[in-house]
Amino acid sequence: xxxxxxxxLAVAAVAVTAALALTGCADTGKSTPAGxxxxxxGNLSVTFIPKNLGNPYFDTSDKGGKAAVAEFGGTFNxxxxxxxxxxxxxxxxxxxxxQGVGALVVSANDPKAICDALxxxxxxxxxxxxxxxxxxxxxxxxxxxQATSDGIAxxxxxxxxxxxxxxxxxxxxxxxANATNQNAWIEKMKALLASDHPNIQLVxxxxxxxxxxxxxxxxAALLQAHPNLKGIISPTTVGIAAAGRYLSTSxxxxxxxxxxxxxxxxxxxxxxxxxxxxxxxxxxxDLGYLAAYAADALxxxxxxxxxxxxxxxxxxxxxxxxxxxxxxxxxxFVFDSSNIDQxxx
Numbered sequence: 001x002x003x004x005x006x007x008x009l010a011v012a013a014v015a016v017t018a019a020l021a022l023t024g025c026a027d028t029g030k031s032t033p034a035g036x037x038x039x040x041x042g043n044l045s046v047t048f049i050p051k052n053l054g055n056p057y058f059d060t061s062d063k064g065g066k067a068a069v070a071e072f073g074g075t076f077n078x079x080x081x082x083x084x085x086x087x088x089x090x091x092x093x094x095x096x097x098x099q100g101v102g103a104l105v106v107s108a109n110d111p112k113a114i115c116d117a118l119x120x121x122x123x124x125x126x127x128x129x130x131x132x133x134x135x136x137x138x139x140x141x142x143x144x145x146q147a148t149s150d151g152i153a154x155x156x157x158x159x160x161x162x163x164x165x166x167x168x169x170x171x172x173x174x175x176x177a178n179a180t181n182q183n184a185w186i187e188k189m190k191a192l193l194a195s196d197h198p199n200i201q202l203v204x205x206x207x208x209x210x211x212x213x214x215x216x217x218x219x220a221a222l223l224q225a226h227p228n229l230k231g232i233i234s235p236t237t238v239g240i241a242a243a244g245r246y247l248s249t250s251x252x253x254x255x256x257x258x259x260x261x262x263x264x265x266x267x268x269x270x271x272x273x274x275x276x277x278x279x280x281x282x283x284x285x286d287l288g289y290l291a292a293y294a295a296d297a298l299x300x301x302x303x304x305x306x307x308x309x310x311x312x313x314x315x316x317x318x319x320x321x322x323x324x325x326x327x328x329x330x331x332x333f334v335f336d337s338s339n340i341d342q343x344x345x
Contacts, residue, residue: 043102044074046295048288049092051107051133051179052084052210056263057237057284058107060345061132064288065105071314072296074102084176084210086113093117097124103295105288106140107132110178115139127298131291132284133181141298141305143326144291146282149181152235153188155280155332156260157197160231163257163277167199168230171222173243173260175210175236185235203229208239215242223252234260240279244270264335264343271340278336285345287329290316294327 046069050058062078069076079096081088086109094117096104104121108114108130118128118139131144146152160170172189174182186205193200203226208215215238223229234240240260244267247253253275262279270276293313294303303309309321319327335343 042299043100044069044072044296044299045101046074046076046103046105046292047092047096047101048076048078048080048292049089049096049104049106050078050080051109051175052088053078053080053082055084055210055238056241056266060263061107061284061288061291064285064290065292066288067285068289068292068296068314072293074292074296076292077101084109084179086110086178089114090117093121097121097126100124101126102299103127103129105129105131105291105295106135108135108180109133109176111135111180113178127295129291129295129298131287133179135180137324141325142294142303142321143324144287144294144329145326146284146287146329147332148328149184149188151331152261152280153185153192155334156185156233156235157189157192159259159278159280159334160233160257161197161200163259164200164230166197169201169203169226169228170231170233171204171206171226171229172202173215173218173222173232173234173236173239174205174207175239177207179210179236182235189233208234208236208242210236210238212238212242215239216246219243219246223250223256229256231257231259234258234262236260237262237266237281240276241266244275248273248275261332262335263345264340265345267335268340271335271337278334280332280334282329282332283345286316289314290319290327290329294319 048062048065066076079092089109122128128140129142130140134143193202206218208218232243234243240262243258247258248270258276259279261281267276290313297303297311302311305325307323312318321327
């Protein structure tokens with residue numbers, strides 16, 4: 001797995017500004033017929049729409065996407081809402097469709113709510129790749145999955161189990177209540193805890209909406225509501241960083257375990273000061289890179305999205321489309337004090 005240098009950028013965006021940026025930046029390579037419909041074949045204009053801008057995780061994944069688009073000679077653009085909401089994404093999808101981009105690469109804030117907009121995009125000839133968080137299969141061509149839900153859930157359950165001695169109360173601090181990937185992982189974590197860890201009790205699931213302050217406040221509320229809490233799992237980069245910030249300066253430091261999904265640069269200080277023992281993630285830069293190459297393969301007709309299709313994703317090599325149009329990046333990686341300084345993203 002390749003890990004690239006990461007520089008966290010703070011981004012503030014609103015829909016009008018992003019729409020104007022998209023108008024100026026999206027080079028479709030051909031004129032757009034009336035009504036916005038276009039044949040996307042050969043149109044290598046690729047627009048990334050993350051859950052929200054200003055999120056270090058998506059800053060990294062979109063950096064990978066930009067690099068890939070440059071490699072295959074396309075035009076890259078990134079737009080999205082300031083807050084993670086499906087309504088916020090719809091306006092950007094509609095604007096991109098009107099501009100006649102070749103492909104959209106979207107991390108869905110809701111599996112259904114953005115489908116009408118994506119259906120309109122596909123009817124206009126735009127290829128749709130989801131990554132990180134999927135929609136219903138009928139709304140897109142390909143889903144680039146960072147890892148299997150089973151693998152992600154097991155990694156987090158194994159980590160928290162080890163850290164609390166396989167016994168005690170735990171809670172989950174998630175992103176938004178409608179996030180497809182989060183909910184899939186949570187359901188599998190619940191099943192694993194029930195079947196393999198009978199002495200661990202999941203007492204609460206709360207939602208920080210991928211907002212730093214909300215996640216920070218939810219962490220405080222969890223600890224007040226559950227005085228016997230021994231561990232928190234936060235399967236979201238914003239949530240685990242906010243929880244780490246709270247725990248590191250509270251009386252709970254070293255007493256309440258914290259794990260989940262995060263980036264090394266976000267969590268390095270918390271690993272070094274003992275707030276976090278270990279956490280997991282895939283390489284988000286590789287995820288965005290692979291998603292961009294999947295878009296390229298769809299645009300050029302190398303693949304259609306059916307099971308068994310194969311394509312090459314630059315430095316990452318060859319990938320095969322699996323069931324339900326899913327392309328798998330790989331297994332999650334565990335970061336701890338022994339290896340965290342080897343990575344910079």
